[in-house]
Amino acid sequence: MIDRLVAFHHWILLSDGHGRRLVAFLAGAVGALALAPIGFVPALALALPVAVWLLDGATGGPGRFSSAALRTAARDGWWFGFGYFLAGLWWIGAAFLVETDEFAWALPLGVLGLPAGLALFMAAAFVLARAFWVAGAPRVLVLAGAIGLSEYLRHSLLTGFPWNTFGQGLGAWLVTAQAASLIGTEGLTLLAVMIFAAPATLVDHPSRPVLRQRPFLLALALLVAVIGFGAARLLLAGGFRPSNDPAATVAGVRLRIVQPNISQRDKIAERDGLSVLRRLLALSDRATGPQSTGMVDASHIFWPESPFPFLLTGEPQAMAELARTLPQTVTLLTGAVRAEAAGGGPRAYFNSLLAIGPAGRLLATYDKMHLVPFGEYLPLERVLSTLGLRRFVHAPGAFTAGTERRLLDLPGLPPVLPLICYEAIFPHELLAGGGRPGLIVNVTNDAWFGETFGPHQHFAQARLRAIEFGLPLVRVANTGISGLVDAYGRSVASSPVGVESIIDVLLPKALPETAYSVYGSYIGLYGAMLAIVLGLMAAAVVNLLDRSRSKRQ
Numbered sequence: 015m016i017d018r019l020v021a022f023h024h025w026i027l028l029s030d031g032h033g034r035r036l037v038a039f040l041a042g043a044v045g046a047l048a049l050a051p052i053g054f055v056p057a058l059a060l061a062l063p064v065a066v067w068l069l070d071g072a073t074g075g076p077g078r079f080s081s082a083a084l085r086t087a088a089r090d091g092w093w094f095g096f097g098y099f100l101a102g103l104w105w106i107g108a109a110f111l112v113e114t115d116e117f118a119w120a121l122p123l124g125v126l127g128l129p130a131g132l133a134l135f136m137a138a139a140f141v142l143a144r145a146f147w148v149a150g151a152p153r154v155l156v157l158a159g160a161i162g163l164s165e166y167l168r169h170s171l172l173t174g175f176p177w178n179t180f181g182q183g184l185g186a187w188l189v190t191a192q193a194a195s196l197i198g199t200e201g202l203t204l205l206a207v208m209i210f211a212a213p214a215t216l217v218d219h220p221s222r223p224v225l226r227q228r229p230f231l232l233a234l235a236l237l238v239a240v241i242g243f244g245a246a247r248l249l250l251a252g253g254f255r256p257s258n259d260p261a262a263t264v265a266g267v268r269l270r271i272v273q274p275n276i277s278q279r280d281k282i283a284e285r286d287g288l289s290v291l292r293r294l295l296a297l298s299d300r301a302t303g304p305q306s307t308g309m310v311d312a313s314h315i316f317w318p319e320s321p322f323p324f325l326l327t328g329e330p331q332a333m334a335e336l337a338r339t340l341p342q343t344v345t346l347l348t349g350a351v352r353a354e355a356a357g358g359g360p361r362a363y364f365n366s367l368l369a370i371g372p373a374g375r376l377l378a379t380y381d382k383m384h385l386v387p388f389g390e391y392l393p394l395e396r397v398l399s400t401l402g403l404r405r406f407v408h409a410p411g412a413f414t415a416g417t418e419r420r421l422l423d424l425p426g427l428p429p430v431l432p433l434i435c436y437e438a439i440f441p442h443e444l445l446a447g448g449g450r451p452g453l454i455v456n457v458t459n460d461a462w463f464g465e466t467f468g469p470h471q472h473f474a475q476a477r478l479r480a481i482e483f484g485l486p487l488v489r490v491a492n493t494g495i496s497g498l499v500d501a502y503g504r505s506v507a508s509s510p511v512g513v514e515s516i517i518d519v520l521l522p523k524a525l526p527e528t529a530y531s532v533y534g535s536y537i538g539l540y541g542a543m544l545a546i547v548l549g550l551m552a553a554a555v556v557n558l559l560d561r562s563r564s565k566r567q
Contacts, residue, residue: 016216016226023217026064027071035093038068042097042136048183049102051470055190058183058210065094065140066157066214072144079145087144088137095136099129102178105466112278112462132168132175139164146546148553151215151229155549158207162542165203169442169538173387176439178471180206184240185478188254191503192244194481195528198441200538204545205240209233248502256504256522263520264452267426269488270312271517272298273496273509274321278461281492287324291332294321295339297516306518310341313426318492319349319435319459320365326350327368327376337374345377345425346370349434349457352379362414365390367432367457369424377424381416382434384443421449428452428524431485435459438476444483445534452524454479454487461493465512469495477503482534484525501525 026037045061047054068090074082107125110117143160147153161180169176181202185191194202212233219226248254274294298315299308309315326332327350340346350368353361364381371377385391390413421429431444431451435458456476460469473495480487481503490496496515497508500522509515530537 020217023067023070023214026067029071034068034071034090037064038090038093039097041065041068042094042099043101045098045180045183046101046178048180048186049178049467049471050182050186050474051467053183053186055183055186056210058180058206059213061094061098062157062180062207062211063214065091066153066211067217068094069140069144069147069153069157072140072147083144084141087140091137091140092133094140095133096129098136099132099178100126102467102471103129103132105463105468108464108466108468109462135164135168136161138167146550148549150218150553150556151212151232152549152552152556154208154211154215154229154233155545155552157211158204159542159545159547159549161207162200162204162538162545165200166538166542169200169440173384174440177436177475179203180210182471182475182478184209185481186474187244188503189244189248190237190240191478191481192247193240194478195247195484195530196243197541198482198530198534198537199475199478200441200534201530201541204541205236208545209237209240248504251502254504256500256502256506260520263522264428266313267521268311268313269498269517269519269521270298270306270309270315271488271490271496271498271507271509271519272315272317273491273494273513273515273517274318275493275512275514276321276461277493278459281321281323281461287322287329288332288335290322291335295335297514299339300516302516302518306516309339309344312344312518314424315340315344315346316455316457316488316490317346317348318490318496319457320351321348321459321492322350325353327352333374336370340370340372340374342372344372345427347424347430347455347457349459352381363412364416365413365434366416367422367434367455369422371425378422380420380422380432380434382413382437383416383419384437384440385413385415386436419443421451427521430455433457433476433479436472438472438479438489441479441482441530441534442538444479445531450524450527451483451485453521454483454485456487456489457491458489459492460495460511464493469493469511473497473508477505482528482530484528484531486522486524488521498522 041061041064044057047057072083072086074080104125107121110121110124139160143157146156165179181199184202184206185194212230215229216226274297294317301307347369350366352364352366355361367380369377422432424430429451431454433456438456460472476487476489477499480499480501484501486501487499494509494511498506498519500506501524507517507519509517
């Protein structure tokens with residue numbers, strides 16, 4: 015087995031042209047198997063060693079900063095990243111087929127263009143790693159740090175898109191995901207690279223098996239430690255299933271999560287807004303058991319992101335229907351588009367979460383702060399609109415971003431941290447919120463992506479926010495996945511994609527502040543820099559020991 019690895023390593027070192035690009039592309043694509051919904055985490059142990067060997071073979075002129083070597087590293091990194099992101103994000107193409115007459119022509123741009131752009135970050139990681147490349151096991155630390163830094167940039171530049179990091183692969187298993195409470199998804203990314211790239215060192219020191227095996231065994235020990243921490247944390251909390259102890263829930267709170275399962279085509283075509291509202295109300299009042307006979311047995315009802323084809327608060331008849339139908343003891347939390355006058359100019363439109371209480375009274379609002387490019391607004395609109403591009407989301411005008419991430423103080427609930435759609439994939443933005451929430455509420459509409467991998471990946475990332483911050487998560491999606499996750503990331507209840515469902519649950523209590531919720535701002539950037547420094551220091555120590563050993567001989 016080792017001989018075959020050594021032979022493959024040598025082949026990569028000497029390879030060039032299409033064969034080398036194909037290997038990089040396929041290795042990246044295999045790595046995407048670790049992501050939801052497949053969750054085959056060992057796939058990273060097949061992909062990341064190839065990344066190490068590609069960098070071993072990225073040679074050129076003399077010196078660490080040889081332009082030929084850096085160009086080879088950039089090319090290899092781009093093909094590796096393109097394979098990874100294409101295999102992980104192919105489902106985005108489903109959004110272009112919702113309105114085929116308008117967007118089908120742009121399908122190749124979305125399916126291929128986004129992975130090609132994201133692959134530039136992987137190319138940058140390979141270039142950085144190659145610039146600081148060292149021999150032996152420490153090069154794994156250098157690669158982990160370089161990827162960590164590139165991911166930090168991917169989270170930040172051009173509004174950011176931290177979707178499908180390697181850390182989300184390690185977070186696919188509930189037991190290993192528990193480490194996110196300490197180091198977040200950024201830390202999981204560093205761990206994933208350190209652990210699963212380590213098999214690459216099995217080709218080192220072919221004549222000295224003990225030295226060859228040590229890095230691999232250290233990585234295995236690190237993986238066992240991560241699993242041990244997660245298992246201990248879960249067992250101390252009652253096991254791998256959520257607790258059934260009523261004392262672990264918030265007294266007097268009975269949640270009803272409504273998944274209406276309205277396809278995006280039907281939603282766009284719908285002209286009778288009141289019929290949509292009445293459908294939601296009828297579904298919300300459906301009996302599901304002796305203790306859940308309808309809305310009257312719930313304290314809080316949740317509807318998904320902007321389910322209405324109209325401005326809810328701007329329709330007196332709709333608000334009157336809500337006031338007439340909602341029980342006096344119920345608070346409704348629903349997504350909705352709302353409008354606001356802008357000082358005599360054109361109205362501003364917001365993608366919002368509304369809390370509606372007795373008599374249809376508006377209790378609180380939250381306006382989405384992190385808008386989706388091309389979905390809710392068109393970047394460089396004056397230029398791109400001339401090319402026939404427009405926003406996916408139908409609205410009278412481009413959405414305006416909210417200005418403040420704040421907690422909602424609602425009757426009966428602990429402080430609510432509201433997140434709309436893919437705001438749930440930005441953990442750093444949650445760290446910026448003021449005060450300690452007791453609950454995360456994520457409303458979304460993943461109907462754009464049908465029954466593809468997209469809704470599963472979105473749900474998996476939202477679950478990591480619950481673990482990172484030690485908070486229960488209520489997630490309500492138009493077509494799924496909806497459900498309740500406790501503060502350990504354990505699924506209390508969930509509904510599959512593509513079904514109409516009602517979930518009646520009690521609300522688990524939040525945990526005390528996690529280490530990540532206190533120190534998480536520093537982990538991504540400083541952890542990646544530390545990994546590179548440790549890699550360089552370890553390489554220097556190894557060199558000194560080798561020289562000392564040579565002198566003694």
